[in-house]
Amino acid sequence: MSQFIESIKVEDRKIFMLDLHQKRVNETFSHFGHENPVDLALIFKNLDHQEEGLYKFKVTYGLDGKFRTQMIPYAISEKADFELVENNSYDYSFKFEDRKEIERMKQLSRAGEIIIVKNNHITDSSYSNIVFKKGKDWFTPKSYLLNGVQRQHLLQTKKIKEAEITLQTLQDYSHFQLINAMNNLDDLLIYPLSKIRNLPKKAASEEF
Template sequence: MSQFIESIKVEDQKVFLLDLHQQRVNATFANFGKEGSLDLGKIFTDMQHDEDGLYKWKLTYNLDKTFTKQLIPYAISEIAKVQLVENNSYDYSYKFADRKELENMKLKAKADEIIIVKNNYITDTSYSNILFKKGKDWFTPKTYLLNGVQRQHLLKTKKIKEAEITLQNLDQYSHFQIINAMNDFDDMFVYPMSKISNLPTDSDFSLE
């Protein structure tokens, strides 16, 4: 049976974007034809977490409603090397716990992080959605692998916009940053496009 995960931000005993996480869990059960869901609010209350600080609440669950839970102290780390990786067949529409193919892509790239290119379109990194800066505005690819909760939140609050981002128009952007449930929209962790080690040139859009 497939396992799924939710990584949820908890800071100073407050849970962030819980409604969007709950919606995703509900949609996962519904998509696979299972009735009911897990009550994330109740699970967190039962954990009786009373510590301040930043934590990642990792919930691993099955469609039979069995689950395990962990609260892990969390610190955002900087990225040294990023590489574009092409994979035209990979699908991550639901947040599966099995991340072997993602880890294999990252291992092969020999980079701290990868940006996955699918049929010429920019999608996500191995563990997050991504934003690109053009002028004063930030854009996220329409061609995501997973519609992350932070991505949904930032679009809903109009802090970012969607765009078709391809290998051919990457040179229109000056900077990027990664976002997920644990990584907010944050000017502290903005990277220049030159951080991507294999950006295509005008004469060569291939990643091979």
């Protein structure tokens, strides 16, 4: 039976974007025709987490309603470089625990992180949605693999916009950054497009 995960930000005992995480859990159960018994707020409350600092609250659950939890100290890490990896058949529309195909793609890469390209369109990195900078604005690909909670939140609050981003239009952007439940827009972790090792030649030639 498939297992699913939610990775939720907890900082100084405060839990973030719980409504969006719960919505995704509800939609997962509904899609597979099951009633949802997994109440994230209740699970967190029962943990009685009292530690200060930044943690990843990981809930792994199945459609039978059984779950397990981990509270993992978290530190944001910088990536040395990135590589575009093409995979036209990969589907990650639900947050499955099984990430074997993603790990296979990473192992075949020569870079610290991958950016998955599907049918010529930019999607996500191995663990995050991506936003690209054009002028003063940030854009996220319409062609995501997983509609992450941070992505949804930033769109709802109008801090980012959606755009069709392809291999040919990467040249329109100057920088990018990774966003997920643990990582908001962060001025300290913005990467120039040149951090992508195998940029299409036209985009690479216009870097500065």
